[in-house]
Amino acid sequence: MAKHIEVKNLTKIYTNVDKEFKAVDDISLSINKNDIYGIMGLSGAGKSTFIRMLNRLEEPSSGEIYVNGENIVELPKKRLLEYRRKTGMIFQHFNLLSSRDVKGNVAFALELAGWPKNKIEPRVDELLELVGLEDKRNVYPSQLSGGQKQRVAIARALANYPEILLSDEATSALDPRTTVSILELLKNIQKKLGLTIVLITHQMEVIRKVCNRTAILSDGKLIEEGSTKEIFLNPKNELTREFVSHIAPETENKKEKMKITGKQMLKLNFQGEQAEKPYISDMVKKYGLDVNILGGTIDELADDKVGHLLVEILGSDTDRNSAINWLKENKIEVEEV
Ligand SMILES: Nc1ncnc2c1ncn2[C@@H]1O[C@H](COP(=O)(O)OP(=O)(O)OP(=O)(O)O)[C@@H](O)[C@H]1O
Known part of the structure; x- marks a missing residue:
């Protein structure tokens, strides 16, 4: 995969009164095209x-940000403007101009970039079609729903053919259903336009x-x-585990009880097609065991799925060990919890 954005030791220090505070602390990561x-x-x-440092709306205190191999932290003003034009951004509160209608909001990005007048209208129409808002071109933001406002903002962000979209x-x-429709739109435009999307979220x-x-x-x-996939399947950090919590509260209680009674609970991690195959019933038949299922989930990811099952396997130690080995041979991760 070609690296598109490479962040090296990025740090942002704010000074409040005379105390320094690291809002971003030595982050390095790579984002592929x-x-x-x-x-x-x-x-x-x-x-x-x-994310605001990725288009220098916020100036880094130190570190480097390479985009297509060029360190954008060092870009002079003119090149920075060009780079920003190729890096669209959308925001939580849409940031639309209330005095302009939908087409005027989208056209604004083109006007700023110096597009010739006769090219603006066809491009606006193309963008409104892309985000499914052809019929709202003359409507003002105050008459739009949140989801529609975000579609206008997306159209505006895509106006100058960006390679990167920051969200x-x-x-x-947005409400849950509108959230799904906007996420679907982001997924579709990413594919259609070959974008690299960087998004921040607390969800x-x-x-x-x-x-x-x-x-x-x-x-x-x-x-x-x-x-x-790896993060959902096998979260390593305590906080990540909390975010990806596969274990319902009642199962947590069971886990505590099992600890007290000395019983062993296993967490089985499935991925892709595995998540739908009847491994447990096959294992029960093969090794003549009983299995107590304590909880389970399947997470549908953008392009894959991962499943988790919490079980207690009841049987002799030898049969249990054989069954666990059989699961591992079938590439199912087995964790003692
Ligand atoms: N201009 C600023 N001056 C001083 N401190 C700031 C400034 N901007 C952000 N901070 C502090 O930096 C930390 C990180 O803020 P930031 O907004 O990046 O977090 P976040 O993860 O986006 O949070 P949220 O989801 O609440 O927006 C916070 O403690 C915030 O108070």
């Missing part, structure tokens, strides 16, 4: 500061639905990074 790269963290983790909590102000659902790679931030630091 055509990724939908999710950055997740709690409020105050540094997500906004991080700053674009679905946070793991957003990551699950659209992102192929994910970074988790906490207190300005990168605490985990990898394919979304």
Whole structure:
């Protein structure tokens, strides 16, 4: 995969009164071309500061950001403007101009970029079709729903054929159903236009639905990074585990009880097609065991699925061990919890 954005030791220090505060603390990561790269963290983790440094709406205190191999931290003003034009951005509160109608809002980005007048209208029509708003071209933002406003903002962000789209909590102000439709739109335009999308969110659902790679931030630091599949399948950090919690509260109680009674609970991690195959019933038949199923989930990811099952396997130690080995031979991860 070709690297599109490479961030090296990026740090942002704010000075409040005379105290220094690291909002982003020495983050290094790589984003490939055509990724939908999710950055997740709690409020105050540094997500906004991080993404705003990617187009230098925020100036880094130190570190480098290579985009197609060029360090954009060092870009002179004119080149920075050009780069920003090729890096669209959408926001939680849409940032539309209330005095302009839908077509005027989209045209604004083209006017700023110096497009000739006769080329603006056909491009606006093309963009409105792309986001499904052809019939709203003469409507003002105050007459639009949140989802429609975000579609206008997306059309505007795509106006100058960007290679990168930055999304700053674009679905946070939307209801769940509208969130899904905007995420679907992002997924479609990514494919259609070959974009690289970087999005920040505090919702793991957003990551699950659209992102192929994910970074988790906490207190300005990168605490985990990898394919979304790996993060859902095998979260390493405590906080990531919490975000991807596969274990319902009642199962947590059972887990505590089992600890007290000395019983062993296993977590089985399935991926892709495995998540739908009847491994447990096959294992029961093969080894003559009993299995107590304590909980389970299947997470549908953007382009894959992962499943988790919490079980207690009842039988002799030898049969149990053989069954566990058989699961492992079938490439199912088995974890003692
Ligand atoms: N201009 C600023 N001056 C001082 N501190 C700031 C400034 N901007 C952000 N911060 C601080 O930096 C930290 C990270 O903020 P940031 O907005 O990047 O976090 P976030 O993860 O996007 O949070 P949220 O989801 O709440 O927006 C916070 O503690 C915030 O108070």
